[in-house]
Amino acid sequence: MAGGRPDAGDAAVSRLSHFDECGAAVMVDVGAKAPTRRSATASGIVRMRPDVVAALPSNPKGDALQVARIAGIQAAKRTADLIPLCHPLPLTHVDVSAEVGPQGVRITSNVSTLARTGVEMEAMTAVAVAALTVYDMCKALDKGIEIGGIVLLEKRGGKSGRYARE
Amino acid sequence: MAGGRPDAGDAAVSRLSHFDECGAAVMVDVGAKAPTRRSATASGIVRMRPDVVAALPSNPKGDALQVARIAGIQAAKRTADLIPLCHPLPLTHVDVSAEVGPQGVRITSNVSTLARTGVEMEAMTAVAVAALTVYDMCKALDKGIEIGGIVLLEKRGGKSGRYARE
Amino acid sequence: MAGGRPDAGDAAVSRLSHFDECGAAVMVDVGAKAPTRRSATASGIVRMRPDVVAALPSNPKGDALQVARIAGIQAAKRTADLIPLCHPLPLTHVDVSAEVGPQGVRITSNVSTLARTGVEMEAMTAVAVAALTVYDMCKALDKGIEIGGIVLLEKRGGKSGRYARE
Amino acid sequence: MAGGRPDAGDAAVSRLSHFDECGAAVMVDVGAKAPTRRSATASGIVRMRPDVVAALPSNPKGDALQVARIAGIQAAKRTADLIPLCHPLPLTHVDVSAEVGPQGVRITSNVSTLARTGVEMEAMTAVAVAALTVYDMCKALDKGIEIGGIVLLEKRGGKSGRYARE
Amino acid sequence: MAGGRPDAGDAAVSRLSHFDECGAAVMVDVGAKAPTRRSATASGIVRMRPDVVAALPSNPKGDALQVARIAGIQAAKRTADLIPLCHPLPLTHVDVSAEVGPQGVRITSNVSTLARTGVEMEAMTAVAVAALTVYDMCKALDKGIEIGGIVLLEKRGGKSGRYARE
């Protein structure tokens, strides 16, 4: 009778590593890869009105930014719990920074591991959750805040080697 | 001796509900509010190259999009665990949709509750995590994918009433 | 272009409350329901060889059974985190018992709440995780152990009222 | 005075690796074992009435089955959090399939790692939670659904080598 | 045959609400209680050498203390996940403060809810986890740090009314 994985006629599907021959979403098997040193850097921005930027507790207290940093670090460690097809990885380092600029708060994360697969998702997840945390603390002042530009800036290690966003 | 909450000279700080009189980040006390029906809608987009959009398993299989929808629904339920100053809320409904368009995948979430505070963060978190899940499944094809435009589209209920993004 | 929810031609689908008009899996909206007192009882059995049953630390120490009971109680509280379309519910009581019999260990759970939807899944999840815990502690002796017969014995409350398995 | 671990007169207890010399449940110390490639396959069935089987959104949509597959994959990653005496393991692959047959939905999982202990519990947990997820989506139609036959089909690797269920 | 709950001859057991008539640990059934406003305050101290106290980043930066505060707030929300027999509660407020004094860092928490049972455990858990977080950040300088004096200072609400530690 019927199965959980429909046929896929689309040849391009096979290029997406998270899909099997039938188009079903799968976790990539990384058991045959050797553990290597890997790192990833991602960033994003929480855009807000200038008056809301000005209302952020100013440096050197930086409290809102510290809460966001901590939330981002913790989220990196929970990536495999949040993103269904991610592997649990033994992270050796997570760093998240949050900087106030004229447009809002820029979040940058850097994550490292020695593992069989990369930490791009951990870096992206850290940025997204740190950004959501900034949003949470500022939303009473500005419901129009936008979280955007979440991208991978660089990755190192693994079979595909270094990638740097232009 | 010293305390955990530095003085804040900035008057604007007091307008940010997540900060106390000293500028320290705090959870807002919602105990005096009455529980009311509240809902929030948020959206965002995962921008990718046209050939990556084309490689997404197409409808009616829609598998990648289903994984993203499920990840978003589960993330909404974990919002208070991810965002440090959020309250745990008894969500009565979470819906996440993912639609493929020419620019990529648009994620939209809708969250409802009967509670003492709103579900804006649950809606935003659902969108962010669903978007990260789409990114995860497509990143092998395109490391330049960008998650952006995560905004609150509408909220209803609570003291501040309805908000709709222009 | 394509959407995340394919068309469903099958009329029977509409009877499954967890699917929308297009056949996509959705969380049921319980916002319009009144909170009422609800309870559910479920059970299951961990079937093992008689010599493995005999090797279980015997009463009154009952240690293996206590570990299983605790694991089941904790799992009930995590149901909404494990089962994607479940609602988070404020459980007022969870009880799990584990009894050694000639065929193995029988697990029974009882869960109560005052909420807008029932606790059948919490009761079923408690039984399943308690049974897995018994399996874990006995698997070194018998890899042929089978977890089976996980059923809802009774539920009370809610629109559909009482149900008792024949 | 009294201790947390009662005396155990039963010699057979020592054969159960999860109990110490006093019969108290303990986590097995795997520090002296070498990490090796290990895998495990488990399965189970969600038995339901033929009309409920027929109401499952049919292939190629297969939505209910996708939700169950994702829930099972995520549960495998949370095994050490659910089963008290399990070790956290760096899973290299998790696959869960769900197939509709005349009796209901058969769930099969396959889990791999390179670690100091096996992944039987991860495979069993994936099956149990995927089965619970199917139950959740069908329970409105049939409260008599039974989850059963959850067994280890095969394991490879480790000191005890290959096991295959007859 | 044997059951999971041994007989208890000890009359005093019945006074411990978390044990049933047989001495087995159980979750208290709070379904018959009315939800009322409840709060609890707890505190504890992380005792360290004066030179380690002096090395803590000083006010107004207070970063170590902010990390501890955030960890304590998040832990309060996870109490039912950590303490097996605790009920999940809809917390309306959690506040954690950390103050540096001559002996070390004093942690104080205050938790509120409107629920059927009290939040003593949430307040105690917030203090313990905030204290562990301070310990983590200082342990490189002083392995002799002691976490102590974790007590309930006050509770309000519920059948037993107000309690204040003398």
Place this chain on the structure above:
Amino acid sequence: MAGGRPDAGDAAVSRLSHFDECGAAVMVDVGAKAPTRRSATASGIVRMRPDVVAALPSNPKGDALQVARIAGIQAAKRTADLIPLCHPLPLTHVDVSAEVGPQGVRITSNVSTLARTGVEMEAMTAVAVAALTVYDMCKALDKGIEIGGIVLLEKRGGKSGRYARE
């Protein structure tokens, strides 16, 4: 403009490994360390009135102590989720004991790993959560219970070698 990490004038800060050159709390980068065998032992005491000690279900049932032991083992596995700057570690063994004495219940934990950083925090967290669990089960009898004396008794492995508390 402003940054998330204020300047630190205090030279002593650099000795605290969890703070960067600006005094911001950071996760220590352990990527350059070799994985070695490490263990840690911690203990603490739950002090209660003699009549409450007497009311604890007595040995050999020891139920309250078993619940506490299990909660401590599970907490050790969740340390990186609770303590923001901790690394996720592949624990090879966790043991928690709980012994009733004239002053109350003494908790002792022992945790092992083969990893790039130590397991002091895992041992301390296991003790704290096991102690909170004992408190939870006894608080109905004695609100004056105090959790104290949580210290590291010994650690082995790593660059700094063995430490034993005097």
